[in-house]
Amino acid sequence: MHKVAWFPEDEQIHKMRMHRLMTKNEITDYDELYQRSVEDPAWFWDEVVKDLHLKWDQPYSKVLDLSKGAAWPQWFVDGKMNVATNCLDRWADDPHSQNRLAIITEGDGGDVQRWTYHELREEVAGFAQGLIDIGVMPGDRIAIYLPMVVENVIAMLAIARIGAIFTPCFSGYGAEAVATRLRDCEAKLLITADGFWRRGKVVKMKEEADRAAELSPSVEKVIVVRRIGRDVPSHERDIEWAELGRNKKALSSVKTNANTPFMIIYTSGTTGRPKGTVHVHAGFPIKAAFDAGYGMDLRQEDTLFWMTDMGWMMGPWMVFGALLNGSTMVLFEGTPDYPQPDRLWELVEKHRISHLGISPTVIRTLMKFGEEWVEKHDQSSLKVFASTGEPWNPEPWYWLFDRVGKGRVPICNYSGGTEISGGILFSNLMKPIAPCSFSGPMPGMDAEVVDEQGQPVRGKVGELVMKQPWVGMTQGFWKDPKRYEKAYWSRWEGIWVHGDWVHAEDGGFWYITGRSDDTLKIAGKRLGPAEMESVLVGHPSVIEAATIGVPDAVKGEAAVCFAVLKPGVTGNEELKSELVMLVGEHLGKALRPREIHFVSELPKTRNGKILRRVIKSAYTGQDAGDLSALENPAALEELRREKGST
Incomplete structure (x- = not known):
């Protein structure tokens, strides 16, 4: 689709951690590494774990057990390890690394704090002891509803340290969305804050947390972080964070099994309640650490920042990806364009960020x-730039590559999911990179693109599937194994159907064209929404676009597009006609959209993912399902008005 824009130099390749892993195993060619990793995944993940130098309380006797079937693999059988030990103690106990920065936090107002690995371990051990003092037991569930502050990470690691399970909740959720998650996992505790700042304004959290707790019978205590020092309602169940963290007893981690759950993170569905994906100590963290450390070449001297929230997968991914690799991470409470449009670029300079994770929307x-x-x-x-969440189109890709990175910084396109613990596809830094593309599957990820009969295809769009399990694969949905099996394993036996629609070129580059349930079928031709959106965004007047399919008596389905125009551009019928013709020129007359609507914004999550299913439901008047991830509800009303005007 696009010419190559970035080529790695030989010297760069030889210094990469992926290359060093290959050399260690006497492999000279990357493609050979990939083939071995999918032909023998037990060998591959065993080598990864060894190369990460993880600390095991008890060695594993077998890398992989598939006796329960592909949907229920057991990794590192009989092994015992605690992720908190591996994130903290092995660095804090080493005089060479104990004073290395683990976390830098920056608030919306610019306040900065820093923690070394030694200091972070002290805070985590103290809070872990506090949790034990109030009766938290191994296996108890604790929900974390906090902004991007250090207490968020301290809580996650302290909960894992004592063998309990945390559930991260998006900081922008309202009470009902939080309560849905609390009730589903029967959370015993809720950790929240009095509030936080966003774009210079106070966002109240405690009041929403109180309502959520009242809607959730299992919640016994609410732990309150004093982030901004405002007066908030107090209840008998409330405990001050500062009180719990006072006991600085050096509490060691519980010796958890490799497959002991430590996190339940929820994904939103188009229907029904959110799905609680279950992740274990020797799963999600190892996949995150591999993807960051080897896929993106994150090293101990590097600083990782991902523009995200801890309630989204990339929040915990950043925590474990950075800390298991002994790197530094940046937590940012604010937004990338406040108080000025250079806030993100200022962050990069101030904190010497080496690995910047953003979405194309940002x-x-x-x-x-x-x-x-x-x-x-x-x-x-x-x-390294890294991006996830949605497909790119060329103009913003080139802007980031040329204007920000000056042509020297590769863009690692990265796509997977909450159920994956990281990426399926990536842009391999050892190979040339073409704009908006992926190089293909990551090592250890036996991915394929298949047609409607499940047969591999190249040169045309198909379903993305996984043919074998991998480390980090969710251990089902919380207390709902049948729903999990139906969601991913019911179409073809032993095959994970991911739900992405992918175009794999004969030349080697792969492109995601959208979620397969977003795919349009117009006059018998399948079309990913990203293909039409890229054409629209290529017009000088359009900054963003989204495409949905609606029933059509002649074509079966027709495209309806929504475009956000650049400042100063007036949306009129002449521009609409021009855009319709532009799509026809690029994709063919039969694929011209039926309608184009100009809107001021598109419905998105806070990390910038456009919610096409929400657009479609609002426009067609259908039930939108779970809207808890929606950042800007006002966008829905505008879409409904657009439908009413047609």
């Missing part, structure tokens, strides 16, 4: 302000 938002805001700040610390 770049589309920032590029409209111009590169002069980038030029104000030194971006020389950047080594």
